[in-house]
Amino acid sequence: MALPCNNLNLNLYRVFYTVAKTKSFSESSRVLHISQPAISKHIQNLEYELNTLLFYRTNRGIELTPEAKSLLIYVEKAYNYLMLGERELQEGKELTKGTVSIGIPSYISIYYLKEYIKKFMELHPNIIIKLSTHDESILLDSFDQHSLDFLIISGEVKINRELKVVNLINDKYCFAVKKDLEGIDSISTLEELTLKNLLLPTKDTKQRKILDDYLNTKGLVINPLMECETIEMIVDYIKEGMGIGYIPRKVAELNDDLKIIEIKETMPEEIIKLVYNESTLTNTSKQFINSLINNEKL
Numbered sequence: 001m002a003l004p005c006n007n008l009n010l011n012l013y014r015v016f017y018t019v020a021k022t023k024s025f026s027e028s029s030r031v032l033h034i035s036q037p038a039i040s041k042h043i044q045n046l047e048y049e050l051n052t053l054l055f056y057r058t059n060r061g062i063e064l065t066p067e068a069k070s071l072l073i074y075v076e077k078a079y080n081y082l083m084l085g086e087r088e089l090q091e092g093k094e095l096t097k098g099t100v101s102i103g104i105p106s107y108i109s110i111y112y113l114k115e116y117i118k119k120f121m122e123l124h125p126n127i128i129i130k131l132s133t134h135d136e137s138i139l140l141d142s143f144d145q146h147s148l149d150f151l152i153i154s155g156e157v158k159i160n161r162e163l164k165v166v167n168l169i170n171d172k173y174c175f176a177v178k179k180d181l182e183g184i185d186s187i188s189t190l191e192e193l194t195l196k197n198l199l200l201p202t203k204d205t206k207q208r209k210i211l212d213d214y215l216n217t218k219g220l221v222i223n224p225l226m227e228c229e230t231i232e233m234i235v236d237y238i239k240e241g242m243g244i245g246y247i248p249r250k251v252a253e254l255n256d257d258l259k260i261i262e263i264k265e266t267m268p269e270e271i272i273k274l275v276y277n278e279s280t281l282t283n284t285s286k287q288f289i290n291s292l293i294n295n296e297k298l
Helices: 010-022 025-032 036-050 066-091 106-111 114-123 136-144 206-217 231-239 249-253 283-294
Strands: 055-058 061-064 098-103 127-132 150-153 164-178 198-201 226-228 244-248 258-261 269-276
Touching (some): 010 025, 010 036, 010 066, 061 066, 098 136, 098 283, 106 114, 106 231, 106 249, 114 127, 136 150, 164 231, 164 283, 198 206, 226 231, 231 244, 231 258, 244 249, 249 258, 269 283
Parallel strands (some): 098 127, 198 226, 198 244
Antiparallel strands (some): 055 061, 150 269, 164 244, 164 258, 164 269
16 A cells, blocks of 8 residues: 655755754755755755745854744654664664763762663673763753753753653752861851852852852852862862862762761752653663662662
């Protein structure tokens, strides 16, 4: 029996999807290995077939028309399902091959997930684990672009009907110091800490903003000795005896060289979450997530 056909040209939609995502004919040419005039011709052909303008040409480049934005929603879903089907066929169902791509801040991968990943790789030695450890905003963009299978992050996530969010760990932040540093045992309040040499996350980080807001409620202001972009940097400088660092409590507990300063105030909490879209997961990624959710190692 013949299948119904409306002359759908998947190649045209592939070019449209790439141009829509890159917003650049030249970048699309590089990604698709097609000449720029050919890219333009493909878009013109699709516009002719649909009888719809898809892109505005501006001084800054190109912008999607409202019609193109509506079309992109469906094209993106179709494209992602095709890629998912391709990966499923390549990976099979026995976890003998495949890839799991995880977006995760580096300190979470080191201090919370390292042993778990090690165990998973021992059980499934042919599975490739890819860790992307950029800033969480970049990880969210990559996840939206479907270049990551799932995220393990502490930031806020806009929930929609396609996303699932599972809370994995609740961890409070704390102030920690090198164990043999003198003059620390007498500290018992935030106000006393503000007078010390503090090593804090940079002002543009979520952790620092939460801390500053919390201090404001107490009428306190901190002028840190040093601001660091990563938790790992803060830990390293604490170990050098350079000051008191603001880090997740679990990170401090896992470092034998550090001592937590116990103060009267209750410090802000961090919730580490698993974020994924079940409809775009391969069997390999599903197995990893199921094991992660059900495993006590976290």
